[in-house]
Amino acid sequence: MEGMVERWNVGILLFPEVEVLDFAGPFEVFSRTRLTGGIASRLSEEAAPFSVFTLARTAEPVRATGGLVVVPTYAFADLPAVDLLVVPGGLGTRPLTKDAEMLDFLRGMATRVRRLAGVCTGSLLLAKAGLLDGRRATTHWASLDHLGKLGRDLTVERDQRVVDDGIITSGGVSAGIDMALYVVEILWGREVADETAHYMEYRR
Amino acid sequence: MEGMVERWNVGILLFPEVEVLDFAGPFEVFSRTRLTGGIASRLSEEAAPFSVFTLARTAEPVRATGGLVVVPTYAFADLPAVDLLVVPGGLGTRPLTKDAEMLDFLRGMATRVRRLAGVCTGSLLLAKAGLLDGRRATTHWASLDHLGKLGRDLTVERDQRVVDDGIITSGGVSAGIDMALYVVEILWGREVADETAHYMEYRR
Numbered sequence: 001m002e003g004m005v006e007r008w009n010v011g012i013l014l015f016p017e018v019e020v021l022d023f024a025g026p027f028e029v030f031s032r033t034r035l036t037g038g039i040a041s042r043l044s045e046e047a048a049p050f051s052v053f054t055l056a057r058t059a060e061p062v063r064a065t066g067g068l069v070v071v072p073t074y075a076f077a078d079l080p081a082v083d084l085l086v087v088p089g090g091l092g093t094r095p096l097t098k099d100a101e102m103l104d105f106l107r108g109m110a111t112r113v114r115r116l117a118g119v120c121t122g123s124l125l126l127a128k129a130g131l132l133d134g135r136r137a138t139t140h141w142a143s144l145d146h147l148g149k150l151g152r153d154l155t156v157e158r159d160q161r162v163v164d165d166g167i168i169t170s171g172g173v174s175a176g177i178d179m180a181l182y183v184v185e186i187l188w189g190r191e192v193a194d195e196t197a198h199y200m201e202y203r204r
Numbered sequence: 205m206e207g208m209v210e211r212w213n214v215g216i217l218l219f220p221e222v223e224v225l226d227f228a229g230p231f232e233v234f235s236r237t238r239l240t241g242g243i244a245s246r247l248s249e250e251a252a253p254f255s256v257f258t259l260a261r262t263a264e265p266v267r268a269t270g271g272l273v274v275v276p277t278y279a280f281a282d283l284p285a286v287d288l289l290v291v292p293g294g295l296g297t298r299p300l301t302k303d304a305e306m307l308d309f310l311r312g313m314a315t316r317v318r319r320l321a322g323v324c325t326g327s328l329l330l331a332k333a334g335l336l337d338g339r340r341a342t343t344h345w346a347s348l349d350h351l352g353k354l355g356r357d358l359t360v361e362r363d364q365r366v367v368d369d370g371i372i373t374s375g376g377v378s379a380g381i382d383m384a385l386y387v388v389e390i391l392w393g394r395e396v397a398d399e400t401a402h403y404m405e406y407r408r
Contacts, residue, residue, distance in 0.1 A: 020235065021404065024228030024272070028377070031224070031270025039346045043295070052270055061275050066235025066256055068228070069275040071265050091247070141405065142243045161405070172405040173232070177378070200225065201345065201365070201376040203407070 005035060005049050008083040008114070008187070013122075014056040014072050015102075017092030018064045021173045022119045026086050027052055029180035029196060035188060037195040049188055055079055057102075065090050076105060084183065085113045088176065089120030089140060096125055097150075103129040110167075117168040117183065119176035126167060127151040136165040140172030177202060209239060209253050212287040212318070212391070217326075218260040218276050219306075221296030222268045225377045226323045230290050231256055233384035233400060239392060241399040253392055259283055261306075269294050280309060288387065289317045292380065293324030293344060300329055301354075307333040314371075321372040321387065323380035330371060331355040340369040344376030381406060 010030045012023050030050040034041040041047045053073035056062050061069045074080065087106065096102045106129040110116050118126045123139035126132050127150035136155040139147045148156040157163045161175045162182045170179035181204060185193035197204050214234045216227050234254040238245040245251045257277035260266050265273045278284065291310065300306045310333040314320050322330045327343035330336050331354035340359040343351045352360040361367045365379045366386045374383035385408060389397035401408050 019232070020228050021232035024224050024232070027270060027272055028223070028225035028228070031272075054272065066231060067277065068231055068235075068258065069277075071273040071275060073271065073273070172403075174381070174404050174406040199376075200378050202378040 005047070007048065008050050009081055010050045010052045010084045010086065011055045011074075011079070011082040012052065012086045013088060014054050014062040014064070014070055015090075015092045015096060016063055017090050018062070018088050019090030019120060019173060020064050020066060020068050022088030022090055022122065022176050023054070023064070023070075023086070025174060025177040026088070026117075026119065026180040027054075028200065029177060029184065030084075032199060033184050033188070033192065033196045035192060037192075037199075039199075042199070049192075050084075055082075065092070082109065082113050084115045084117060085109050086176075086180075087116070087118045087122035087125055089118070089122040089124070089172070093121045093124050097128040106131065115168065115183065117170070117179055119170050119179055120172045123147055123169045124150060126169070127154060131167055132169070135167060136163050137167070137169040138163045138171055139169065142172075178204065209251070211252065212254050213285055214254045214256045214288045214290065215259045215278075215283070215286040216256065216290045217292060218258050218266040218268070218274055219294075219296045219300060220267055221294050222266070222292050223294030223324060223377060224268050224270060224272050226292030226294055226326065226380050227258070227268070227274075227290070229378060229381040230292070230321075230323065230384040231258070232404065233381055233388065234288075236403060237388050237392070237396065237400045238403075239396060241396075241403075243403075246403070253396075254288075259286075269296070286313065286317050288319045288321065289313050290380075290384075291320070291322045291326035291329055293322070293326040293328070293376070297325045297328050301332040310335065319372065319387065321374070321383055323374050323383055324376045327351055327373045328354060330373070331358060335371055336373070339371060340367050341371070341373040342367045342375055343373065346376075382408065
C-alpha cells in the first residue's frame with residue numbers, strides 16, 4: 001500500500017497557549033485516517049495517507065492552554081517539506097497577531113504548502129498575515145466580528161463550520177475535527193472520511 | 205469566585221500509544237469549563253471548577269499514537285490528590301492489560317478518588333483490574349465483545365456514548381468529550397455543561 005500512496009506531510013503549528021482541541025482534533029484525524037478501513041489497518045502506518053507532525057518556533061516544550069505540555073516534532077529551522085499546514089487557535093494567537101516574525105513565517109509557508117488551514121482563532125493569524133484578503137473565511141463564533149476587521153475585502157461566513165476559499169478555515173475548537181475530515185474527503189473521498197469519523201465515533 | 209468553588213483535581217493518565225483525542229478531549233473540556241459563561245471567563249482560572257493535569261508512570265515524555273509527545277505533569281510517585289481519574293484508551297492499552305503494576309495502580313487509585321472514568325478502550329484496563337465487575341459499562345465499538353470477557357458479571361452497554369454505573373465509561377475516542385461534559389453536568393448542572401459545549405462549538 002505504501003508505495004501506492006502519495007503521502008501528505010501535515011504540519012500542525014504549536015505556540016504558547018494554543019487551545020488543546022484545536023491542534024489535537026486535527027492531529028487525531030490526520031494521524032488515524034487509513035485508506036483501507038477497519039481497526040486492523042490502524043495497527044500500522046501502511047495505509048496512512050498522511051504523515052503528521054507538530055512544529056514550533058523552537059524545539060522547546062510548548063505549554064498549551066490548561067497546562068498541557070507538548071514537545072514539538074520540529075523547530076521552524078529544521079522543518080521538512082509541508083503539504084498541509086494547520087494553524088490552530090487559542091488565547092496564544094492574541095500576541096502572535098502582533099508578532100512580525102510569526103506573520104512572516106506564515107506568509108512564507110503559504111507560498112510553499114499545497115494547502116493552508118486555520119482552526120478557530122488561527123484564522124485571525126492568517127488574516128493578519130494578509131492571507132485571507134479577498135477571501136471568504138470563518139473563525140470561533142466569538143471572533144467573527146474581529147476577523148472581518150483584520151483583512152482587506154474579507155467576507156466572514158457566520159453559519160458554516162468549514163469554509164474553503166482556497167485557504168480553509170473552520171469554526172471554533174471542535175470544528176477543527178470537521179475541517180480535518182473535510183480535507184480527508186476532498187483528497188481521498190467521502191468514504192474514507194466517513195470511515196475515519198466512524199473509527200473516532202465522531203458525528204459529522 | 206475562587207474561594208466559592210470547591211475545585212476538583214482531574215488527573216488524566218498517559219501511557220505510550222495512548223490515543224490522542226481520548227486524553228485531549230477530556231483535557232479540553234475540564235480545563236475550559238467555567239462556572240460563569242462567556243469568553244472573558246476563559247481568560248483566567250478564577251471561575252474554573254477543575255484543575256487538570258496529566259500523570260504517567262514516570263516524568264519522561266510520553267509518545268502518544270501518531271507521534272504526539274506530551275510531558276506529563278506528574279509521575280505516579282509525585283501525584284497530588286486526585287478527585288477524578290480519567291483513563292483514556294488507545295493501542296497502548298493492549299500491553300497494559302497484562303501489566304500487574306499498572307493494574308495495581310488503578311485498583312489503588314479507585315479507592316482514593318471520588319470518581320473514576322474510562323474513555324474508549326481505557327475501559328478494558330478498568331475491567332482487567334476488576335473494577336467493572338458487577339457493573340454496566342461501555343467502550344469503543346470494536347472492543348465491546350472483548351470488554352464483556354474481561355470482567356465478572358459485567359454488562360456491556362452497546363448503544364450509549366456514556367454509561368455511569370458508579371464508574372463512568374464512554375464509547376470510542378470522541379465520546380470522551382461527551383463523558384467529560386456528562387461529568388460537568390452531574391457536578392455543576394446542565395447549563396454549565398451546555399455553555400462549555402457551546403464555547404467549544406461541540407454538538408452534544
